[in-house]
Amino acid sequence: MISKLIDKIVNTKAPIVVGLDPKLSFIPERILRESFDEKGRTPAGAAEAFYRFNREIIDSVCDIVPAVKPQIAMYEELGIEGLITFKKTVDYAKEKGLIVIGDIKRGDIGSTSESYAVGHLGAADIEGESFSGFDEDFATVNPYLGTDGVKPFIDVCNRHDKGIFVLVKTSNPSSGEFQDRLIDGRPLYEIVGEQVEKWGASSMDGSYSNVGAVVGATYPEMGKVLRDIMPHAYILVPGYGAQGGRGKDLVGFFDRDGLGAIVNSSRGIIAAWKSEKYSQFADGKVGDAARAAALDMKKDIEDALF
Amino acid sequence: MISKLIDKIVNTKAPIVVGLDPKLSFIPERILRESFDEKGRTPAGAAEAFYRFNREIIDSVCDIVPAVKPQIAMYEELGIEGLITFKKTVDYAKEKGLIVIGDIKRGDIGSTSESYAVGHLGAADIEGESFSGFDEDFATVNPYLGTDGVKPFIDVCNRHDKGIFVLVKTSNPSSGEFQDRLIDGRPLYEIVGEQVEKWGASSMDGSYSNVGAVVGATYPEMGKVLRDIMPHAYILVPGYGAQGGRGKDLVGFFDRDGLGAIVNSSRGIIAAWKSEKYSQFADGKVGDAARAAALDMKKDIEDALF
Numbered sequence: 001m002i003s004k005l006i007d008k009i010v011n012t013k014a015p016i017v018v019g020l021d022p023k024l025s026f027i028p029e030r031i032l033r034e035s036f037d038e039k040g041r042t043p044a045g046a047a048e049a050f051y052r053f054n055r056e057i058i059d060s061v062c063d064i065v066p067a068v069k070p071q072i073a074m075y076e077e078l079g080i081e082g083l084i085t086f087k088k089t090v091d092y093a094k095e096k097g098l099i100v101i102g103d104i105k106r107g108d109i110g111s112t113s114e115s116y117a118v119g120h121l122g123a124a125d126i127e128g129e130s131f132s133g134f135d136e137d138f139a140t141v142n143p144y145l146g147t148d149g150v151k152p153f154i155d156v157c158n159r160h161d162k163g164i165f166v167l168v169k170t171s172n173p174s175s176g177e178f179q180d181r182l183i184d185g186r187p188l189y190e191i192v193g194e195q196v197e198k199w200g201a202s203s204m205d206g207s208y209s210n211v212g213a214v215v216g217a218t219y220p221e222m223g224k225v226l227r228d229i230m231p232h233a234y235i236l237v238p239g240y241g242a243q244g245g246r247g248k249d250l251v252g253f254f255d256r257d258g259l260g261a262i263v264n265s266s267r268g269i270i271a272a273w274k275s276e277k278y279s280q281f282a283d284g285k286v287g288d289a290a291r292a293a294a295l296d297m298k299k300d301i302e303d304a305l306f
Numbered sequence: 307m308i309s310k311l312i313d314k315i316v317n318t319k320a321p322i323v324v325g326l327d328p329k330l331s332f333i334p335e336r337i338l339r340e341s342f343d344e345k346g347r348t349p350a351g352a353a354e355a356f357y358r359f360n361r362e363i364i365d366s367v368c369d370i371v372p373a374v375k376p377q378i379a380m381y382e383e384l385g386i387e388g389l390i391t392f393k394k395t396v397d398y399a400k401e402k403g404l405i406v407i408g409d410i411k412r413g414d415i416g417s418t419s420e421s422y423a424v425g426h427l428g429a430a431d432i433e434g435e436s437f438s439g440f441d442e443d444f445a446t447v448n449p450y451l452g453t454d455g456v457k458p459f460i461d462v463c464n465r466h467d468k469g470i471f472v473l474v475k476t477s478n479p480s481s482g483e484f485q486d487r488l489i490d491g492r493p494l495y496e497i498v499g500e501q502v503e504k505w506g507a508s509s510m511d512g513s514y515s516n517v518g519a520v521v522g523a524t525y526p527e528m529g530k531v532l533r534d535i536m537p538h539a540y541i542l543v544p545g546y547g548a549q550g551g552r553g554k555d556l557v558g559f560f561d562r563d564g565l566g567a568i569v570n571s572s573r574g575i576i577a578a579w580k581s582e583k584y585s586q587f588a589d590g591k592v593g594d595a596a597r598a599a600a601l602d603m604k605k606d607i608e609d610a611l612f
Contacts, residue, residue, distance in 0.1 A: 021418070024432070024433075030539065041432055041435060042432065042437065042438050043430065043432065043439070045432070046430070046432050049427075056454070069437065071414075071418055073412070073414055073418045073419070073421035073422045073425070074418070074421050075426045076421065076422060076425040076429050076439065077421040077422070077425040077439060078425065078427070078430055078437075078439060079393065079425060079430075079437075079438070079439030079440055080386065080389060080390055080393060080439075082425070082439070083386060083389055087386060089327050105412070105413065105414055105448075106379070106411070107411065107448065108377075108379055108411055109476060109477065109478035110478060112327070112377055112379045112380070113379070114381060115377075115379035115380050115382065115383040116379045118382065118383045119379070119382040119383040119385060119388070120382070124352070124383050124384055124385075125351065126330070126347055126348065126349065126352050127330075127342075127353070128348050129347060131348065131349050131384075131385075132385070133349070133383060133384060133385030133386075133388070134385055137408065142411075142413065142448050142450055142483070143450070143484065144448055144449070144450040144473060144476075144484060145473075145476050145478055145480070146478065146480030146481055146482070146483030146484055146485070147476065147480040147483055148479055148480040149480070153346050167450060167451075170415060170450075170451050171415065172415035172416060172451055172454050172455065173454055174451070174452035174453040174454040174455070175415075175432055175451055175452055177452030177453055177501070178449065178450060178452055178494065178497065178498065179450070179452070181489040181497065182490075183487040183488060183489060183494075183548055184481070184488075188484065188487065188489075188494070191484065191487065192484065195483070240436075257534075258521070292429060
């Protein structure tokens with residue numbers, strides 16, 4: 001699966017993933033009213049608004065970016081109705097030719113991790129027939145439980161040609177609390193990074209592995225070190241834009257050929273219509289603003305890399 | 307919320323939680339046939355079988371145990387249909403007077419963790435009205451992202467009188483890979499345990515905090531150390547039974563008054579009807595076998611503690 005993502009990155013010349021993390025406050029009045037009129041001021045109505053909002057963004061960026069990353073928490077907040085929209089969003093994005101990274105940060109012990117992996121990347125076996133659940137292309141995975149929490153995801157990836165990104169160093173301010181603690185003189189995130197490289201050996205797909213890593217844009221120095229520790233892991237980089245990361249901070253996450261990393265922006269793209277910088281779209285032109293913001297982000301990264 | 311759980315533990319004299327982690331292979335032919343006949347050999351049919359199975363167990367144990375712990379991964383494996391059954395199971399267990407611990411192991415950065423917390427323990431705000439999503443009483447939380455991943459859960463707990471159990475030392479064989487690594491001479495799980503105690507100070511409810519910890523029965527020595535490090539944290543102990551933990555291993559997890567810990571058993575109770583020990587229920591008497599196994603487990607723990 002990682003080779004498919006890389007092909008799309010090469011074709012679009014955009015190592016960018018658009019984070020589909022909707023909130024009601026990001027959604028223009030027009031979409032809210034239509035959705036609430038149709039389904040009520042209820043979780044069903046809010047979920048409908050999320051879906052219409054996502055569709056406008058997907059339609060506007062699907063030819064210029066390789067991938068989207070819906071953050072399942074935003075949907076889970078609305079319960080079942082939200083999760084139905086999560087699934088519809090995954091399907092719609094794939095229909096439009098996008099790669100879908102499910103930002104689910106799951107992780108549990110052996111057989112339980114397998115259930116998550118099957119539900120998100122594989123297919124459940126019901127009396128000999130296979131049924132896929134959410135069917136993303138990639139999922140993010142939390143490594144705190146160690147190899148037997150991660151391995152079932154890799155097995156499912158190998159069976160279904162899918163991929164994962166394992167949390168190594170996250171973009172949030174308190175990520176250092178545990179991740180930066182020194183073990184034999186080296187921070188925990190380096191130890192996790194080494195494991196990612198090892199785990200990845202069993203799922204190579206071209207020059208990179210289907211086992212990638214999450215490293216926050218907000219920690220560029222650590223990105224550089226981790227790039228070297230994990231030569232076969234693609235790095236998913238959150239934290240660009242709203243969280244403070246900029247193009248020039250990202251150079252160390254990439255390999256010399258401009259591959260090796262894909263940078264996520266959520267709010268900076270999906271809520272661009274509400275920002276001062278894109279005030280020409282302030283009347284709710286969600287899609288046009290998202291496209292403009294994605295193209296600006298592409299240029300910012302290009303300028304830094306080449 | 308922790309005081310409600312403690313009241314129920316005292317009343318039932320059973321520091322036991324039944325893990326509702328269904329698999330098709332645990333479900334008797336009778337329930338499978340009825341469910342598939344009604345809803346097809348599909349995720350909807352499998353989810354119906356999970357629900358009927360769970361109901362039989364809940365009906366049989368609701369007067370002798372304080373709580374159940376559905377593992378959401380098992381439901382997520384079946385996609386949306388499975389999650390509908392997860393929600394119906396939460397509701398049914400609460401109707402029957404049980405406390406529900408959602409074993410969801412979520413955790414993300416700030417606002418994203420808040421969405422998970424709202425979806426599972428709180429209520430989403432839709433134009434001024436509140437709608438609860440899954441509405442468990444407790445949820446399990448992964449601490450790898452540090453304080454700003456955990457704090458939003460605690461805030462929601464405080465607003466809605468709910469609780470969490472934070473993963474500290476998990477029961478699986480490879481949990482030591484990261485959790486046992488030494489930081490300034492002490493294992494990471496102790497550092498996490500100290501944080502749990504600190505986090506808990508902002509959510510005290512009687513002698514214990516609404517912020518508890520997960521520590522595996524398979525590591526009794528560590529349980530003892532962690533009991534001392536986290537005097538105000540209730541400990542949720544997985545790994546009893548099928549994973550190898552026994553009553554006499556559990557003493558160190560408890561306080562002197564027999565409080566301070568609640569022990570989970572999943573397969574050992576819900577699939578008891580399939581085991582040799584309970585062969586009198588082998589013709590698919592799921593509920594009767596679960597009750598017998600729960601009573602045996604209660605006695606095993608009582609004998610060890612008193």
